[in-house]
Amino acid sequence: MHSVRVQEEDFSIHAEWKACHERLGGKAGAVVSFVGLVRERSNTGNVSRLYLEHYPGMTETSIEQIVAKAQQRWSLFDVIVIHRVGELQPEDQIVLVIVASAHRADAFAACEFIMDFLKTEAFFWKKETGDEEAVWIEPTLNDTYRREKWQK
Amino acid sequence: MHSVRVQEEDFSIHAEWKACHERLGGKAGAVVSFVGLVRERSNTGNVSRLYLEHYPGMTETSIEQIVAKAQQRWSLFDVIVIHRVGELQPEDQIVLVIVASAHRADAFAACEFIMDFLKTEAFFWKKETGDEEAVWIEPTLNDTYRREKWQK
Amino acid sequence: MTTQSITIQVKFFASLRESLGMSQINLTVPVESTVEMLLKEIQDTYGRDNPLIDIRHVHVAVNQQLVEFDQMIEQDDEIAIFPPITGG
Amino acid sequence: MTTQSITIQVKFFASLRESLGMSQINLTVPVESTVEMLLKEIQDTYGRDNPLIDIRHVHVAVNQQLVEFDQMIEQDDEIAIFPPITGG
Numbered sequence: 001m002h003s004v005r006v007q008e009e010d011f012s013i014h015a016e017w018k019a020c021h022e023r024l025g026g027k028a029g030a031v032v033s034f035v036g037l038v039r040e041r042s043n044t045g046n047v048s049r050l051y052l053e054h055y056p057g058m059t060e061t062s063i064e065q066i067v068a069k070a071q072q073r074w075s076l077f078d079v080i081v082i083h084r085v086g087e088l089q090p091e092d093q094i095v096l097v098i099v100a101s102a103h104r105a106d107a108f109a110a111c112e113f114i115m116d117f118l119k120t121e122a123f124f125w126k127k128e129t130g131d132e133e134a135v136w137i138e139p140t141l142n143d144t145y146r147r148e149k150w151q152k
Numbered sequence: 153m154h155s156v157r158v159q160e161e162d163f164s165i166h167a168e169w170k171a172c173h174e175r176l177g178g179k180a181g182a183v184v185s186f187v188g189l190v191r192e193r194s195n196t197g198n199v200s201r202l203y204l205e206h207y208p209g210m211t212e213t214s215i216e217q218i219v220a221k222a223q224q225r226w227s228l229f230d231v232i233v234i235h236r237v238g239e240l241q242p243e244d245q246i247v248l249v250i251v252a253s254a255h256r257a258d259a260f261a262a263c264e265f266i267m268d269f270l271k272t273e274a275f276f277w278k279k280e281t282g283d284e285e286a287v288w289i290e291p292t293l294n295d296t297y298r299r300e301k302w303q304k
Numbered sequence: 305m306t307t308q309s310i311t312i313q314v315k316f317f318a319s320l321r322e323s324l325g326m327s328q329i330n331l332t333v334p335v336e337s338t339v340e341m342l343l344k345e346i347q348d349t350y351g352r353d354n355p356l357i358d359i360r361h362v363h364v365a366v367n368q369q370l371v372e373f374d375q376m377i378e379q380d381d382e383i384a385i386f387p388p389i390t391g392g
Numbered sequence: 393m394t395t396q397s398i399t400i401q402v403k404f405f406a407s408l409r410e411s412l413g414m415s416q417i418n419l420t421v422p423v424e425s426t427v428e429m430l431l432k433e434i435q436d437t438y439g440r441d442n443p444l445i446d447i448r449h450v451h452v453a454v455n456q457q458l459v460e461f462d463q464m465i466e467q468d469d470e471i472a473i474f475p476p477i478t479g480g
């Protein structure tokens with residue numbers, strides 16, 4: 001069971017969590033959630049706005065593939081991924097990942113795995129507006145390293 | 153910044169997350185939450201009820217110490233731990249851990265660390281009622297192993 | 305040589321509380337008693353048919369701090385005896 | 393030997409979209425063109441002062457599947473050209 005959405009609108013952790021909990025019944029013992037937020041400072045300085053671009057269709061497919069990989073690797077009851085696009089500002093929610101499993105080890109690993117692959121294999125492009133100019137963000141080596149450790 | 157509570161009442165992820173988000177401002181980029189739920193089946197069979205006993209005072213102190221260890225080890229903006237005690241049944245929430253940090257690696261690691269130590273160093277005792285009799289749960293070797301890997 | 309005694313509060317948790325049928329008791333023990341001596345005293349008095357309080361299986365806290373069994377007990381100490389914890 | 397041509401749709405994303413000043417264009421290319429030939433054609437036509445479309449830096453998807461640059465292009469293909477992704 002899983003759900004993948006790419007949307008401009010904000011999301012409610014409460015609503016997603018509630019729906020997830022209702023679907024689970026008494027099977028799941030562990031639910032791990034990740035929320036990514038826009039930070040007011042990035043590696044390059046202050047951030048006043050963040051623009052997220054995506055490739056409609058292909059972006060959703062790339063996330064579906066990441067979720068499928070996680071479901072093959074761990075025993076998961078439910079996976080929810082919501083990724084926002086468009087204009088965001090500091091404190092805004094960017095991404096939500098909820099993973100439910102029988103045991104916490106699977107839920108933690110799968111949630112972190114999904115985030116590491118979202119950073120490196122999902123079709124999004126970020127543009128940060130700082131105090132003055134707007135710049136397209138370059139991928140970081142750290143993100144690549146984090147993805148590659150899952151291949152070991 | 154942190155908050156530790158041991159209580160019989162249920163908790164609202166929504167309320168805790170909202171309060172956490174408001175305290176954070178634009179500093180945090182990553183919030184990882186763990187929710188533990190009562191499973192309808194355990195290693196020993198069906199579960200109809202779960203009773204959680206604690207040692208008032210010492211239990212809270214043991215959790216505070218776990219949180220302090222996590223805060224020394226990682227850079228965390230906020231940690232919330234709520235652990236329920238008393239009579240629970242399948243699908244009930246047992247424990248909530250929320251960890252906020254600038255980056256996801258710290259938040260994931262600290263949240264998993266806190267859970268692994270809650271399982272092995274927080275003063276709780278669990279009694280499961282199955283189809284017939286009630287049994288006090290024994291600690292599992294797996295929990296001990298999971299805690300010890302953090303010492304490496 | 306005078307023999308003095310001290311009064312302490314002993315708490316039991318979980319399976320131990322149930323099997324002893326009490327969650328708390330005030331005891332008087334000789335001065336310079338250790339935790340190990342207290343455990344034997346409790347086992348002799350309350351646990352003859354009950355191996356639960358076996359010192360190989362229980363943990364002990366004195367004033368809410370986990371201690372080794374050679375720890376000396378003092379007047380008004382709060383002693384807690386319990387099986388291995390199973391939290392989370 | 394007859395020379396035929398095919399029509400494709402090309403999409404640009406992120407910095408590439410901005411620097412080329414267009415998000416989408418329909419192009420006609422010779423049959424048996426590869427992705428690499430298409431990239432060179434676009435760079436020659438639109439990117440003379442603009443190193444952004446350098447084939448060492450861009451990724452290409454054909455019909456929403458990432459491809460190598462020796463991939464052959466076919467009639468009605470949807471080709472997307474974009475810089476490295478930065479998601480999450």
